[in-house]
Amino acid sequence: MTSVYGFSPSGNCHKVRLLLAQLRREYRWVETDSSIGATRTPEYLAKNPNGKVPMLELDDGRVLVESNAILCWLADATPYLPADAWQRAQALSWMFFEQYSHEPYVAVARFICGWTPADSPRRDDLPRLRERSHDALRVMERHLAAHPWFTGGQYGVADVALFAYTHVAPHGGVSLDPYPHIRDWITRVQATPGFVPMPAPDAAAQGRIDASA
Amino acid sequence: MTSVYGFSPSGNCHKVRLLLAQLRREYRWVETDSSIGATRTPEYLAKNPNGKVPMLELDDGRVLVESNAILCWLADATPYLPADAWQRAQALSWMFFEQYSHEPYVAVARFICGWTPADSPRRDDLPRLRERSHDALRVMERHLAAHPWFTGGQYGVADVALFAYTHVAPHGGVSLDPYPHIRDWITRVQATPGFVPMPAPDAAAQGRIDASA
Numbered sequence: 001m002t003s004v005y006g007f008s009p010s011g012n013c014h015k016v017r018l019l020l021a022q023l024r025r026e027y028r029w030v031e032t033d034s035s036i037g038a039t040r041t042p043e044y045l046a047k048n049p050n051g052k053v054p055m056l057e058l059d060d061g062r063v064l065v066e067s068n069a070i071l072c073w074l075a076d077a078t079p080y081l082p083a084d085a086w087q088r089a090q091a092l093s094w095m096f097f098e099q100y101s102h103e104p105y106v107a108v109a110r111f112i113c114g115w116t117p118a119d120s121p122r123r124d125d126l127p128r129l130r131e132r133s134h135d136a137l138r139v140m141e142r143h144l145a146a147h148p149w150f151t152g153g154q155y156g157v158a159d160v161a162l163f164a165y166t167h168v169a170p171h172g173g174v175s176l177d178p179y180p181h182i183r184d185w186i187t188r189v190q191a192t193p194g195f196v197p198m199p200a201p202d203a204a205a206q207g208r209i210d211a212s213a
Numbered sequence: 214m215t216s217v218y219g220f221s222p223s224g225n226c227h228k229v230r231l232l233l234a235q236l237r238r239e240y241r242w243v244e245t246d247s248s249i250g251a252t253r254t255p256e257y258l259a260k261n262p263n264g265k266v267p268m269l270e271l272d273d274g275r276v277l278v279e280s281n282a283i284l285c286w287l288a289d290a291t292p293y294l295p296a297d298a299w300q301r302a303q304a305l306s307w308m309f310f311e312q313y314s315h316e317p318y319v320a321v322a323r324f325i326c327g328w329t330p331a332d333s334p335r336r337d338d339l340p341r342l343r344e345r346s347h348d349a350l351r352v353m354e355r356h357l358a359a360h361p362w363f364t365g366g367q368y369g370v371a372d373v374a375l376f377a378y379t380h381v382a383p384h385g386g387v388s389l390d391p392y393p394h395i396r397d398w399i400t401r402v403q404a405t406p407g408f409v410p411m412p413a414p415d416a417a418a419q420g421r422i423d424a425s426a
Contacts, residue, residue: 049351049352049355049356050310050314050352052314062299064299064302064303064306065306065310066305066306066309066310066313067309068305068309069302069303069305069306069308069309070302070306072301072302072305073298073299073302073305076298076301076302077298085286085289085290086275086277086286088285088289089277089282089283089285089286089289090277090282092279092281092282092285092286092305093277093278093279093282093283095282095309096279096280096281096282096308096309096312097263097278097279099309099312099313100279100312100313100316100317101263101265103313104313104317138262139262139263142262143262
């Protein structure tokens with residue numbers, strides 16, 4: 001059975017969980033807490049030298065890393081990846097946007113608020129991260145003013161990728177109030193068949209998030 | 214004719230130029246100097262709200278952004294993109310690695326050295342950027358110890374993506390001396406059919422690069 005190595009509160013990992021659920025695929029989840037070094041052990045680094053989650057492992061031991069590449073592999077030849085080459089390229093474009101212009105700000109602001117100590121020097125970065133987060137959200141809002149989804153004509157991989165950290169942006173002090181189209185899109189994603197919610201942060205993380213507000 | 218909006222010294226833009234040359238495709242290059250705001254004009258932002266180069270524009274006005282998505286679109290149904298789904302996923306994985314774990318360090322160190330003033334406060338980031346650059350290069354070196362290419366069994370999109378900034382890493386003060394497999398791979402890439410070199414930095418940028426060494 002396919003194994004997914006993932007850290008449950010991670011949006012990058014939730015992407016894989018969500019799409020596997022929607023594809024009704026059986027898999028084994030191997031909880032791998034990157035916040036306490038579980039991706040830096042010799043055993044893990046032997047499988048993924050870049051030391052990150054999520055990681056997909058097939059029965060025969062072959063490994064695939066990078067959340068958005070995993071989504072494309074899982075969605076290949078399903079309605080979650082457009083069959084049309086131009087629409088597939090547009091979906092990929094949004095997935096690269098997610099990893100370059102969105103996740104390094106929206107996800108990192110959330111991580112700092114929820115998973116670093118209240119006196120972490122990384123908190124000095126929050127104003128800049130939040131400003132860049134809003135830059136990314138404005139680009140998304142503008143797209144959604146004219147299109148219902150990010151994956152061509154219907155819900156798919158790019159929506160899964162962008163949903164992960166967008167819907168929990170407020171954990172990092174990034175309000176979604178200015179973005180009515182994003183809020184409507186989040187509601188549409190949550191109503192897709194087989195949708196599973198992202199696990200809530202544990203009590204300690206939620207306490208830090210509340211204290212960062 | 215397809216238009217490519219690009220800034221010539223940019224590795225992300227060179228990716229598109231290189232693959233188009235290797236595909237023997239005609240195109241129009243529209244020089245767009247992002248270092249002096251040419252991607253922030255109202256006209257440009259109307260086409261690409263994220264305000265970045267490269268951007269591909271088709272005859273009918275349709276636009277595609279994100280360098281690695283452009284590569285996948287151009288390479289679709291050619292030998293530069295693997296036909297096998299698993300190998301295609303691995304190539305995508307390396308392309309996401311490039312944008313998340315490589316470009317933000319290797320390319321940014323180079324940009325700071327060559328395209329910011331000698332007294333830029335951004336230069337304080339260089340030690341951290343160089344350390345992370347070496348992390349990425351070590352992951353590449355390890356792969357190349359066992360495989361000739363990053364795009365499955367032959368040269369293709371992931372090699373184009375990773376070549377762009379890797380071969381000019383020394384511009385950012387990131388030496389390739391510790392990486393013999395990377396240096397051999399660079400030589401192999403430069404020997405592929407239709408290869409075109411990346412334009413050299415102009416004299417002012419080269420002067421700043423030399424002064425940063």
